[in-house]
Amino acid sequence: MGGRRVVRSCERPAEIFSPILARSRTISRPIGPVAYDCVKSIFIRHGSAILLSEFGEKPVTVGDVVALGANTLCGSEPEGSITVTTLYLDRDYVVDQVFWQHAALLADRLDAQDFAAELYSEPAQILHLGEDRAGMLMPWLDEMVALSIDGPSPKKFYRLQALLFVVLDVITPYVRTTEARRTPTQQRATLPGLPLCRHFSPLRAEVREAAGILRRAPEQRWTLHELAAAVHLSPSQLGRVFVDAYGKTPMTYLSTLRAERLARLLRETDLPVEAAMRQVGWRSRGHAARLFRECVGVTPTRYRQLSRRKSTA
Missing domain, CATH: 1.10.10.60 (Homeodomain-like)
Known part of the structure; x- marks a missing residue:
């Protein structure tokens, strides 16, 4: 699979940053294994390919989604050509979502980082959604791509995030997770910038x-x-x-x-x-x-x- 090559920009122009980026492309030549410093979800829209990653060599086709953790090597050999839409998610943004999703269990965002690594212990997975279920995602993915084309826009962020959450709601039941054990003693005091979970009640x-x-x-x-x-x-x-x-x-x-x-x-x-x-x-x-x-x-x-x-x- 070759040496480890980490691309930290996630194909973003150097002068801009967004925690969510969507891109569509057609690939007709082999791509050697590369790793990105972000979380990726690759939706197969047309064609098929042999994927090379930590799970070895496996075929992917229309209706499949490739879920890759940050810094996970992955390459592909298209069978003819393959069209994909890729979502790039900043690692800290993903950890933040994990923190709020499991706020009752976690002490702070540093705890969430370890929890996420434990929960999603398989950094490379192929999710078999099927053509029908994957097909219903395509209008949302297309809109995410359109919102990403001109770079980050605060006015568009909540729509982009709303679309992301709808897509994740469909695909996350297919993601394999590892049971993560938490005990009351693991809910330690928080660091200065990291909020503890608390009840919303009137202030004294x-x-x-x-x-x-x-x-x-x-x-x-x-x-x-x-x-x-x-x-x-x-x-x-x-x-x-x-x-x-x-x-x-x-x-x-x-x-x-x-x-x-x-x-x-x-x-x-x-x-x-x-x-x-x-x-x-x-x-x-x-x-x-x-x-x-x-x-x-x-x-x-x-x-x-x-x-x-x-x-x-």
């Missing part, structure tokens, strides 16, 4: 007041005792009711506010990174970088580089 006045205090002055050196005294609760009481309301402790909530404010400063000002950190209330650069990365996924320096690259694209 003290909780709203505490959150407001933190939002108005996140740069202050707050302690749990100082915040609890400000709203006339004990520290343990405040911690308990705050987690019930917001899914995170007051100090974790404060870290999230600081990360959001720091991100804004990195995007909109030329302040040195360390000065921006101090302005939001973080005195230690290493501590700030660690918490920011837990919230946002990258370091402050990398975040500034990415945001500026995007603004000049």
Whole structure:
């Protein structure tokens, strides 16, 4: 099958990004095994081919869907020609959907990533929908392709996502999954930027007041005792009711506010990174970088580089 080749762009132009992309094409020549850094679903619309992937060599024809996890090698040898529509889905976007789908079981999105890897342990599958069932998907797939042609559009995103969810609703019952075991002890405390599952219920006045205090002055050196005294609760009481309301402790909530404010400063000002950190209330650069990365996924320096690259694209 040859060496591993990872194409990270998912055939997207370098200057644009969308978590959902649809493309149709006709293939008449063999394609060597390649891997993409995204989740792919390939819908066979016309013709047939021999597919080469982690399941070996298998035939595919009209009515089949090839489901490929990120970084999964796959190639094809068309029998004459084959026409396909391919959906490319950003890995983080897929993990986010898994998180909300299984929110009752998971602690945070990092937990969702491991859960998804465990649940979908077969990274390459052929789903035999049949021509009739696959045929009903074609108008939706065609519309997704049309919405993707001109690049990402916020006005079109919800329609594109709605079409994706309809398609996934049809094909996911055919996806083989592995039983994933979760126990109460696995539902650990969340990281700053990752919400715990919680009930939607009226907020206590003290909780709203505490959150407001933190939002108005996140740069202050707050302690749990100082915040609890400000709203006339004990520290343990405040911690308990705050987690019930917001899914995170007051100090974790404060870290999230600081990360959001720091991100804004990195995007909109030329302040040195360390000065921006101090302005939001973080005195230690290493501590700030660690918490920011837990919230946002990258370091402050990398975040500034990415945001500026995007603004000049």
